[in-house]
Amino acid sequence: MEIEKAIEIVSRKTTIPNEGESFSDIEEAYKIAIVSMQKDVYKRCAYDKGFYPCPNCGTSTTEDCANTGRCSTCGQAIIH
Numbered sequence: 001m002e003i004e005k006a007i008e009i010v011s012r013k014t015t016i017p018n019e020g021e022s023f024s025d026i027e028e029a030y031k032i033a034i035v036s037m038q039k040d041v042y043k044r045c046a047y048d049k050g051f052y053p054c055p056n057c058g059t060s061t062t063e064d065c066a067n068t069g070r071c072s073t074c075g076q077a078i079i080h
């Protein structure tokens with residue numbers, strides 16, 4: 001599902017599908033919204049043998065990521 005479509009569905013503030021949509025489309029739109037919100041909640045990277053793996057995608061995050069506050073791979077809000 002395109003992000004624009006998910007925004008349109010969530011913006012309608014209803015769980016009733018429009019014509020051409022199904023309940024699973026509504027469910028997918030809300031899942032996309034929740035995943036997006038969770039990425040904006042700061043998560044601490046667990047220190048592991050000199051690396052700080054991203055708590056969302058597992059990629060090793062760098063000092064640059066810590067400075068920008070985002071995993072450069074997935075965009076998760078992080079702190080070291």
Ligand SMILES: [Zn+2]
Nearest residue numbers: 054057071074
């Ligand atoms: Zn990540």
